[in-house]
Structures are given as structure tokens and as C-alpha cells.
Amino acid sequence: MDDNREPEERRTAEPTAWEAGDAKAWIAVPTADDDKYSRGVLGMVTGSARYPGAAVLGAEAAARTGVGMIRYLGAPHATEQVLRRRPEIVSAPGRVQAWLIGSGMSADDRSDDDARRLAAALDDGTPLVIDAGALDLVARAAGPVVITPHYRELAVALAAAGGGAPTPGAEEIRADPGGWAERAAAALGVTVLLKGHTTHVVAPGRPRITVTAGPAWLATAGSGDVLGGVLGALVATHAAAVAEHGYDALAALAATAAWVHGRAGESASQGGPVVALDVAEAVPAVLRGLLAGS
Incomplete structure (x- = not known):
């Protein structure tokens, strides 16, 4: 067979469906020797004066996923809201x-203050989960990256990348989400979690992973902020695995976060409407069931 076609024309490998057994392998269970630092510290620069709720939802989800500590370093008003909801969160800088x-x-x-906060995180060299309003900064990251866009946000990220990266419209991505997740991973050099009812996860040069989990009711304001919190916590608790296995670990963690988020949505919904905070609150029960094998 002639395989001298351009890479985009070659037949891609069939995607792998991520299941409960795959997700279970990426849930860190603390031992008696662990402390809050060894269990992972997640730094957060999220939320804003206009959207402080996103910070609250992400912090709530991260805390309920099992991270050892959260350092929230966002805007002042968002910080107030986060600490009101979760007083155990630390608002002082430190290692993450x-x-x-x-x-x-x-x-x-x-704002200039937000730009400085984001720059500090991007320069840190630790793994980053980049969402929404920081997707234009992907190329500046010093550490390994997983991005969590929806269709429109992926179009923005590709347009901001420059350097010959493809620049599709949102509707083009919606029509071929798996293909565009693969192209974006290759063009940006990052792991891509493209959100949707079927979530597509791709690391550069790796086969695509699909996660179909959660009811259509999950398409609600703040749901993506919860997913970001779950993924941030998982990456923080598996920083050593990311350092050792790079893209493969980030893809597995992204797929696990999507699986947990979807199952939490099912649990919170019970067949009816759901709000994002309900999804975050359902995460611990999902993890208990997963670890118990039920």
C-alpha cells in the first residue's frame, strides 16, 4: 500500500475508549506515610472580578478529588469567595x-495583576492545566501542558499559536472533534482534552482516547470549571508520573478526569437537571465507588 500521503491523510489508529479500570489506576490513594505535601499541592490562578464563581467551583472540585493542598493565588474578590467556601485553602505563595x-x-x-499571576505560573516549570482565558498563552509555558478547551476555545488557542498552526473555525472543529484534537496536539505540542459529550484526549504522537461519560444535563455553566479542578488535582497528585512519563501520563490523567467528571454528573443528575456545584460535591462518592470496584 502506498503510504506516501501527507500525515493528515494517513489512516489514524482507532481511538481507545477509557473505562473504569483505566481510571482506577490513576487515582492516588494516600498511605500512612503521606502528608499534605506528598499528596500533591495544586496552585490555582483562576477566576476574576467578573467570574469569581469559576474559582470557587474549580477549588471545590480539586479539594474533593483528593489533593493534599490547594494554593489559590487569584484576584482578591475571587480569593474571598474561595476562602468563604473552602477555608482550608491556602492563599499564600509557595511550592506547588x-x-x-x-x-x-x-x-x-x-488585568496587569492577572497577567503577572499567570506569567509566574507559566514560568514555574511544573505541569500546567490551561483552560479558557489562558489558552492564548500556551506557547509561553515552561512545563508540560494539558489544555481543556471546548470547540470555540480550541479555535482561539490555534489562532493564537501562530507559526503555521491551522486556524479552523469553531464549526469546523465541531464537525470533526477527534481529528482536530489530534491536529491541535501536534501543532501546539501539548496534550489536548477537547470537551464535549464525547471527550477527545490526545497527546502529541499518541493514539486518541475517547471518554463518553455523563448526561447531556452536564452542558451547564461551570461544568468545565469543575472538570479543570478534578484534572488539576490529579496532575498534582501524579507529578512524579508526569515527570517520568510525560505525555502518556498527562493523557491518562486527562481521560481519568473526564471519566470521573462524567460519572459525578450522572450521580448528581439522577436523570434530571444538575448544577456545577452538585457535580463537584458528587466526586468523592464516585471515587469511593471506583476504588471499591463498584
């Missing part, structure tokens, strides 16, 4: 194992 940045932020009206 991973960052979650961009949720509830906008590149169009980024």
Missing part, C-alpha cells in the same frame, strides 16, 4: 506540584 490556570478568566480584559 501543578498549576490550574485560566478558568473564569478572559484574554480580552486581562
Whole structure:
């Protein structure tokens, strides 16, 4: 068979469906020797004066996924809201194992203070989960990256990348989400989690993973912020695995986060409407069931 076609024309490998057994392998269970630092510290630069709720939802989800500590370093009003909901969260800078940045932020009206906070996280060299209002900054990241866009946000990230990266419209991505997740991973050099009822996860040069989990009711405001929190916590608790296995670990963690988020949505919904905070609150029960094998 002639295989001298351009890479995009070659037949791609069939995607792998991520299941409960796959997800279970990426849930870190603490031992008697662990402390809050060894269990992972997640830094967060999320939320804004306009969207403080995104910070609350992400922090709530991360805390309920099992991270040892959260350092929230966002805007003052968002910080107040996060600490009101979760007083155990630390608002002082310090060492972290991973960052979650961009949720509830906008590149169009980024303040100088937010720009400095984001720059510090991007320069840190630790793994980053980049969402929403920081997707235009992907190329500046010093550490390994997983991005969590929906269709429109992926179009923005590709347009901001420059350097010959493809620049599809949102509707083009919607028509071929798996293909565009693969192209974006190759063009940006990052792991891509493209959100949707079927979530597509792709690391550069690796086969695509699909996760079909959660009811259609999950298409609600703040749901993506919860997913970001779950993924941020998982990356922080597996920083050593990311350092050792790179893209493969980030893809597995992204797929696990999507699986947990979807199952939490099912649990919270019970066949009816659901709000994002309900999804975050359902995460511990999902993890208990997963670890118990039920």
C-alpha cells in the first residue's frame, strides 16, 4: 500500500475508549506515610472580578478529588469567595506540584495583576492545566501542558499559536472533534482534552482516547470549571508520573478526569437537571465507588 500521503491523510489508529479500570489506576490513594505535601499541592490562578464563581467551583472540585493542598493565588474578590467556601485553602505563595490556570478568566480584559499571576505560573516549570482565558498563552509555558478547551476555545488557542498552526473555525472543529484534537496536539505540542459529550484526549504522537461519560444535563455553566479542578488535582497528585512519563501520563490523567467528571454528573443528575456545584460535591462518592470496584 502506498503510504506516501501527507500525515493528515494517513489512516489514524482507532481511538481507545477509557473505562473504569483505566481510571482506577490513576487515582492516588494516600498511605500512612503521606502528608499534605506528598499528596500533591495544586496552585490555582483562576477566576476574576467578573467570574469569581469559576474559582470557587474549580477549588471545590480539586479539594474533593483528593489533593493534599490547594494554593489559590487569584484576584482578591475571587480569593474571598474561595476562602468563604473552602477555608482550608491556602492563599499564600509557595511550592506547588501543578498549576490550574485560566478558568473564569478572559484574554480580552486581562488585568496587569492577572497577567503577572499567570506569567509566574507559566514560568514555574511544573505541569500546567490551561483552560479558557489562558489558552492564548500556551506557547509561553515552561512545563508540560494539558489544555481543556471546548470547540470555540480550541479555535482561539490555534489562532493564537501562530507559526503555521491551522486556524479552523469553531464549526469546523465541531464537525470533526477527534481529528482536530489530534491536529491541535501536534501543532501546539501539548496534550489536548477537547470537551464535549464525547471527550477527545490526545497527546502529541499518541493514539486518541475517547471518554463518553455523563448526561447531556452536564452542558451547564461551570461544568468545565469543575472538570479543570478534578484534572488539576490529579496532575498534582501524579507529578512524579508526569515527570517520568510525560505525555502518556498527562493523557491518562486527562481521560481519568473526564471519566470521573462524567460519572459525578450522572450521580448528581439522577436523570434530571444538575448544577456545577452538585457535580463537584458528587466526586468523592464516585471515587469511593471506583476504588471499591463498584
